[in-house]
Amino acid sequence: MDLKLNSLLAQGYKSSSQIARVLTEGWVKQNSYCPSCGNNILNKFENNAPVADFICVKCNSEYELKSKNSALTLKIVDGAYETMIQRINADNNPHFFFLNYSNKTFEVQNFLVIPKYYFINDIIEKRNPLRQNARRAGWIGCNILLNNIPVLGKIFIIKNSIIENRNKVLERWAKTSFLAKQNKESRGWTIEVLKIVDSIKNKNFKLQDVYAFENILKEKFPSNNFIKDKIRQQLQVIRDKGLIEFKGNGLYQKI
Numbered sequence: 001m002d003l004k005l006n007s008l009l010a011q012g013y014k015s016s017s018q019i020a021r022v023l024t025e026g027w028v029k030q031n032s033y034c035p036s037c038g039n040n041i042l043n044k045f046e047n048n049a050p051v052a053d054f055i056c057v058k059c060n061s062e063y064e065l066k067s068k069n070s071a072l073t074l075k076i077v078d079g080a081y082e083t084m085i086q087r088i089n090a091d092n093n094p095h096f097f098f099l100n101y102s103n104k105t106f107e108v109q110n111f112l113v114i115p116k117y118y119f120i121n122d123i124i125e126k127r128n129p130l131r132q133n134a135r136r137a138g139w140i141g142c143n144i145l146l147n148n149i150p151v152l153g154k155i156f157i158i159k160n161s162i163i164e165n166r167n168k169v170l171e172r173w174a175k176t177s178f179l180a181k182q183n184k185e186s187r188g189w190t191i192e193v194l195k196i197v198d199s200i201k202n203k204n205f206k207l208q209d210v211y212a213f214e215n216i217l218k219e220k221f222p223s224n225n226f227i228k229d230k231i232r233q234q235l236q237v238i239r240d241k242g243l244i245e246f247k248g249n250g251l252y253q254k255i
């Protein structure tokens with residue numbers, strides 16, 4: 001894997017967004033592999049394909065690439081809100097690659113993948129409608145909130161200019177791929193509990209530490225009257241998947 005973007009690909013393009021697009025798409029095609037199965041060949045879809053940018057020729061996983069030529073931020077500005085919501089709820093929604101590169105060195109700094117099953121409505125923030133005097137008055141865009149995704153869902157292939165070990169990347173992917181098989185509601189619960197565990201600073205924690213989030217969960221799942229039961233059930237789910245350990249007597253440990 002080479003961090004350098006191939007600047008020759010930008011020849012003939014004028015707009016900076018088009019240049020960023022051809023450089024980063026070219027880089028992914030040349031350098032990336034499929035983080036789901038490890039296969040080396042990602043084929044590019046035709047431009048403006050409605051579904052995604054890349055497809056793995058082996059496992060058929062589809063990926064959409066979001067790239068920027070400045071620092072990686074926790075909030076990523078994206079297109080139309082309604083389109084994005086429809087997209088992430090569709091059966092054929094893609095996994096998302098996020099890439100940022102330096103405008104000075106033209107080297108990739110961060111490249112991560114977020115599997116599609118982490119895209120629940122919660123991570124899409126509605127922006128204010130454009131003002132009356134704007135060209136597209138009333139249009140509503142969205143932001144993708146990376147900080148609303150559990151740590152396990154942000155799988156870095158390159159982090160701060162360092163290339164991660166490929167086997168580690170595939171292991172990280174495999175760790176939570178069970179989410180793909182859950183229905184939307186259970187998945188929402190598992191993701192919320194993973195986020196709570198992330199937010200607890202200590203490696204060891206108590207059941208009470210998770211119960212402390214009961215009110216927040218009640219707001220997210222207003223029709224559920226058994227939040228504590230659900231918390232225990234979800235802790236069991238992530239324990240069974242090897243993401244935390246039970247130490248007994250209401251004590252847990254992060255792995």
Ligand SMILES: [Zn+2]
Binds near residue numbers: 039057
């Ligand atoms: Zn694959």
